[in-house]
Amino acid sequence: MWKDTGAPTDSFYEVRPECTDVPKTRFKIKAGKTLSERKWQAAFTPEGCLDISKTLGRIQRGGIHPSIRGEVWEFLLGCFDPKSTFEERDQLRQRRREQYAIWKQECRDMDPVVGSGRIITAPIITEDGVPIQDPLVLLEANRNKDDGSTEDSQHSDGNGLQETASNDLGPNSANVAERLTDKKIIQWKLTLHQIGLDVLRTDRTLVFYEKQENLSKLWDILAVYAWLDKDVGYCQGMSDLCSPMIILLDDEGDAFWCFERLMRRLRGNFRCTESSVGVESQLNSLASITQVLDPKLHQHLETLGGGDYLFAFRMLMVLFRREFSFGDSLYLWEMMWALEYDPDIFAMYEETETLSERNEGSKGKVKSTRQCGKFERENLRNGGNNPEGNLPISVFLVASVLKDKSSKLLQEARGLDDVVKILNDITGNLDAKKACSGAIKLHKKYLKKAKKT
Structure with missing residues (x-):
């Protein structure tokens, strides 16, 4: 359990030492004002029902202690009913994790990079459905094949991070690739490299995103969401909204549902037509x-x-x-x-x-x-x-x-x-x-x- 001290939250969201121009956090954890783990636990009945009114005032006065921020956000964003019990929430959480896994597998079936721990950062398809083959990737793949190596071909982004420039893990890597005709799949595939480019720019001052697994988790969630939300898909800025969920919630499925609830509030911001902008x-x-x-x-x-x-x-x-x-x-x-x-x-x-x-x-x-x-x-x-x-x-x-x-x-x-x-x-x-x-x-x-x- 973290102590309730007057420390700023920078100690919880560590900034890379070379990033010296990052604004310092003003928020300080204040005993008696910030919602602490002890006060949070005390707001539940023995069965698990939450008296939300007890917590709202404290959050308004002093925010939430970083150690419990993720689970409190799930209630604030409507993931869980405060009147539900511990058992009901456990069951609902499990069902949601399973549902996310089904959706993620659906996306993986369309493009094997999803869930592979890698990120797409270059176009993999044309607007008329023709898969784009990156000659460098194909050359590297062939070289590995010739020397008996099974290592996946990857490019580095210059920071030691590995990313994929094309869908080279599946059937699309063949010399002759079939043209896609499903417009929904084409539209989704057109966004994947845009998601990747944004992910590599999102909160990169944080130590947390020095790990490739965290970057790929962010990319996976945004890729799955883009497939499910056919009207909006993916737009620049969504990675900024999703990033905190990855950091606060360990389970990828839980982070997805928290982001999905936030998008229910904000998706109108991203709905743009030729005559109007979302906001x-x-x-x-x-x-x-x-x-x-x-x-x-x-x-x-x-x-x-x-x-x-x-x-x-x-x-x-x-x-x-x-x-x-x-x-x-x-x-x-x-x-x-x-x-x-x-x-x-x-x-x-x-x-x-x-x-x-x-x-x-x-x-x-x-x-x-x-x-x-x-x-x-x-x-x-x-x-x-x-x-x-x-x-x-x-x-x-x-x-x-x-x-x-x-x-x-x-x-x-x-x-x-x-x-x-x-x-x-x-x-x-x-x-x-x-x-x-x-x-x-x-x-x-x-x-x-x-x-x-």
């Missing part, structure tokens, strides 16, 4: 909030040509992962999820017969606000049927950042480049708890004004 509705809401709460700043941004608020795109897309240190981004996320917590989240995500039957008896009942996060309670009190009552807290977090930088933006920004530069300066300098407090204040203020109008 466009949130950007529009951000513009409305700023116009109501800081009309001078909104007018100034419009004058500069930034009325579409696209400069905030990255913050919303990957939930501030690039604006905070790794440890602080986790701290920010769990505070956001605790503030937004809805006790019905598990029921909304699960469609099992048992759960449907359980919920049937609760129809028409008023939701207990005691089990809700502070942000969600405010929505229920003031939001009503107003669309503004359903906005995610992330929009108000960006609004609070703009409010803090309002004077500087008004005085110094003479073009969009200046706006971007000023906002980029916040990287590593934001206080997660202060940002959440500011978001809550703006949220309450905005809902009152929206209600009046």
Whole structure:
């Protein structure tokens, strides 16, 4: 058991010594405020039912101790019903692990690199379904065959990490490869090298990702998810959202389901068409909030040509992962999820017969606000049927950042480049708890004004 000390979380998420320009984590573990392992265990009944309301306030005040962060996140993201028992959760966890293994094998049958411990980082198929054969890989494979070696042909990325440049483990490595006709498989295979390139860039300052097995685990999960989510597939930024799950949860299947639950919240961010970007509705809401709460700043941004608020795109897309240190981004996320917590989240995500039957008896009942996060309670009190009552807290977090930088933006920004530069300066300098407090204040203020109008 880790001791509850005032140590920063950098000690839990070790940074490679040569990475000297990485922002230091501000979050400190504080006894009496941070949710500790002891307090977490005390929130369960002997059967395993969790009193979630006991934990939400503590998370909002001081975050979660890194030693229990993964298991607490599973509840915050709706993987488990707080009313479930230890036995029910064990059974559900096992079923999910088995289901993930089935899906992963399905992907492996389509491309043997999945689950092999290797990563694809170069295109393996054309858009019309013709497999791409990398001459270097084929040459290396033939050389190994000639000298009797059974070693797999691999390329190094320059850091001692081995990756595959093409699908050279299966039938596609033959001199004559069959053209694929299934459009879904073609589309999936087209994304595999994109996933690989992003994985090799994700959180590479952390010692954790010096191990090839951790990188390949991240790639496998994203590859499986891309196959299952046919509408969205894979988009840049998803690796930033998935990476913490790999680090916090030892079992790959558990990490997948935690990521899948997070994507249920955020997949709309990645749905792009020719006429709109995924976060466009949130950007529009951000513009409305700023116009109501800081009309001078909104007018100034419009004058500069930034009325579409696209400069905030990255913050919303990957939930501030690039604006905070790794440890602080986790701290920010769990505070956001605790503030937004809805006790019905598990029921909304699960469609099992048992759960449907359980919920049937609760129809028409008023939701207990005691089990809700502070942000969600405010929505229920003031939001009503107003669309503004359903906005995610992330929009108000960006609004609070703009409010803090309002004077500087008004005085110094003479073009969009200046706006971007000023906002980029916040990287590593934001206080997660202060940002959440500011978001809550703006949220309450905005809902009152929206209600009046």
